[in-house]
Amino acid sequence: MLLPFLAPCLVFLLAVSVAVCTPYHAPASLRPRDIAGVVRGVNTTDENGHVYVRREIRDLKENHADQWNLYLLALERLQGSDQEDPYSYYGLAGIHGRPYQVWQGAPGLTHKLGAASYCPHSNELFLGWHRPYLALFEQVLHAHMQEIAATAPVKEAKRFAAAAQSFRMPYWDWGLGGAKAVVPEFFMQKSIRIVELDGVETMMRNPLYAYRFHPLVPGDFTHKWMGINETVRWPDSDNFTAPSRQEVFAQTFIEQSTSLISGIETAFRASNFSGWAKQLEDPHGWMHGIIGGGWDETQNKTKYRGHMWPLEYSAFEPLFMLHHTNVDRLWALFQALKPNVTMGTSNIGPNGNVFLENHQLVNDTTSLLPFRRANGAFWQTRDTYDTRVLGYAYPETQAWDFASTAAYRAHVTSAVATLYGSKTRALLLQSKNQVTGGLLGASLHDDDTFTDWTIEFAVAPVDVGAWTRLTPATHERATTSVGRGQKGVLAERATGQDVVRGTTGLTTHLLDQIQAGQLESLGADHVVPFLRERLVWKVLSGTGNVITGPSLSALTIQVASSKAHIPEDPGALVEYGKERKRYPEITRGKPGGGAA
Template identity: 45%
Template sequence: MPRLWFVQIVLQLLFVLFAACTPVTAAGPHRTLEQRQSRNGVVTGVGWRDANGNVPVRREVRDLQANFPEQWSLYLLALSALQWADQSDSRSYYALASIHGRPYRTWENVPGLEGRIGTASYCPHGNILFMGWHRPYLALFEEEVYKQVQAYAAEARGDSAERWRSAANSFRIPYWDWAKSNDGSSVPESFTQERIEVTRASGGRHTIWNPLYAFYFHPLIPADFESKWSHLNSTQRWPTSDGSDSRSNQGRMAEVYGAQRRNLHDHVDRAFRQSSINRFANTVEEAHGWIHGVVGGGWEGNGTYKGHMWPLEYSAFDPLFMLHHTNVDRLLAMYQAAHPDIYFTAENIGLTGNVFLLDNTNVDANTELLPFRKASGGFWTMNDARNTTTLGYAYPETTRVGQMSVAEHTDAVKASIAQLYGSSARGMLAAQPVTASGRLVLAGDGKFTDWAIDTKAMSNDLPPSFVVRFSLVGDFSSDQTFDVGSWVKLTHSSHEGSMDKRAATIQKTYEGSVSLTAALIDQVAAGKLESLDSKDVVPFLKDKLTWKVLTGEGNPIPQKQFDPFTFEVVSSEAHIPNSPSAAIEYSEKVARYPEVTVNKAGGVVI
């Protein structure tokens, strides 16, 4: 059997030969580096609109594959061509991924802070700029994919030409809705197949190497990366080792996603329940970090190895990164549409500075988002990019139909949120309000008790990235535990700094919330818990609830170092309306149960 490195080289050569066949037009996908650098970081978004001036929508990746075959083939062909563009080209896949992290270079002559260049990236994480910054970043990526799409569609001749041209014009990059309703959906098969079929506009079905499976460095430039990343020739998911002969374990990715799907769904539900867009963004960022670990691997510790998607410095090289972040942008757009009068308020970024922001800077919706310039001059801000249509796209849920008023549109988006992301407890309770043993979990008036863990941590005493995994321990006769959710904070490792520096900076309190309700319903159904009433749940959780804290490297943090963390169990009364398009109503009155976690490391102090 040939060595893996030899196989990878052969694959790379085949990709290069395939990319060499990419059509080139006057506006083509392979302009020279010099021509592109003259733009100096300008991002406009795709300009095409339909005859009525409406922007196209970005579609869910499975919907694109199933119902828009021309766009699906154009997407795969375009993504492959972009991946195999010359890595020195500032608009190549490699260069665009580098904006987010390694190799820590400035992009298209956009400046950075003196002393930060070469040590930090442009991407902000852990502060309010996180979501807003990714919006023009995705638009930039969309522009480059779109150029390739246009070139491939131009191959069509005769009667099919108009059909392919129409598909290309209305194309926008897809998203992966990893938080969709708990319907048993797994990781799309298109993510885990090494080869995949496409239809060329010129005719015929062709099998190509799947650009969603991995990105192959061509060449790998060891000096651009550090440690093991400098000898991995392609992106990895749940790698089998840290060695150069490592392979992706895509099956493990699908397995972990399946186990975490409900928890992710309920975390997004809690995000949409936030009354502040800052809190919404913070909660979604936690779920976002969770997906980085689900795809990349290595967050669990226990001898697992990290793939490219887990450390933020390398994550944008994984082909699923843009699909993932397009969904994050979509969730933001949905929250905006549901709350049109709410927007980001100023905050201090603490230790989450980057190549253009010093630590402890105060930022707001007018802070410039480098390196993305506007055609009119200056850099994009969150206020500039507040409406997605400004950058040339919308989402299925945020498109305003016909003469729909703002109020009608807001109500429609809220109904979509309720149907797509309402707590999984809703479906569970509707299907089984009373268990086989007669235990009541839903009252006759549609009311139940919702349970969660409120989490807090003081920023200065934490590793740059961490994961808190909450579980319910099984019977004393077994070692079985039941995962009930995670609290994830993921930032660039370069933010760690010295302890002296961290002690001197402005202290921030990170807050989060992890849903417990669905896990408790499982326990009622299994006969392990009498009901969702506090008289039953509190003693049960005192006995069963446990947690462990891991660093971004997957290493457990000793319990004696849990002082920065505070975990407290809370509950509130909830009511399920009769209409499935109406959101669950939660009481503003929150009951707290410090006795559940007191005297445990990280528990509250009474």
């Protein structure tokens, strides 16, 4: 069933031309002048020498009309670029996954060339690598935008030149709650209304809806992907012509919004880089599944994957960059809160790529191929800690607006608490302000503490063959459910020797059950028997099939609780105790259940 807000966007679909004309080539500013593959970001600044900010995409559309129109025109132009150009949309997306080609001469391990991509997932280079990758895309997009702005009528030339100069790539904050916990309608329209630089309003093919391959290159892709002409979301089959089901994407996002917010809030509890990186990859991966689809056969959903699910193809999806720019923003917020927390040394396990061997040790001095600096050396994570080096900031990270570091940190703390303070906090405080406390009254104590509940996942170091393991890493997942809603982490082949662990929040879902009259309170005497009866999960492979039987022997799932305190200051983060109590009896006797 179509969602109500989808109806108006279907009226004008047939009036849109979707033909791709003569391919564009990279702007002159991107053609190699010294060293190929140099990532500079965008180096324009305001009159005070400050970098410009990346804006939330709905803010860009609603409040910065000139930049919004230039963005759509530039993105459409980039998507129409000659696919053989390394700076084309196709060439840039291919850095992340297939077609596994060497980009701008960046070397790789000889035995992996043509068989692996540059992108590191499931290891701590994930955040550092994506930062210059996003900056490269922004750099190319900005160059196209400047060329478009230069075509404005003479009387509008300064206006559009200024709009282009201050533009930075937008992000989609998929962690917002309330009225914004929906997929923006303009993501799901095949056509979109814009205002040309001469002031004429017109319709154009929507570059945020899909990327059209022009052409599909024989040998670049495999399996069904070699025959699908444009990126799809939630297809209803593996046929080459299977349509995108935008309504399923929209509904799934609504269903999972609470889990996404909870995942962000949980990530911000981390005290070190490793914990932050691993926890953030959980909601990151959920979004890949929510956009691409392909894991659930219930409610008329299917196991047929769209491009955003598999790592090899996800960067071709137009929402990929918006999604990952938000992930980068969340990291920037974490850095502002904990400026002394940096990446240490870690073993990447079985998660090598074209330039990393499996089980290699990495740290913040590991080269991030294929991205070069102006001196020819490759970027390293330590080079990326300050986003201003790559020419941008975010609305919350404009440190120059504050008189002291302490004031800046207080500002960011308040922003995180306000944006991602979780539904749990809001519900419990609401119950406190009611005369009787309502159904939730018994869950918040007089000292403003409550019991927080989480699910802990672990995979033991055993050989489990084709089994997919739980880790907040790749774009595949296992799911658990309690009452209404689902929670999950992601899946990848388990062949390494490291025990992989993950955590996901339960408290908000339990509060929903309390409001529904199904649970009395967050106290252990109520939650333990409730979860013992209600908590179930299923483990799915990368193709969406449910895994059962002996393959689950490597999995351990258990429930834990800790004490949490809600500060009086709404701009302060919820404080979580370090002591955790585990309840193996909740999951004992179920697949993967019991003590770790």
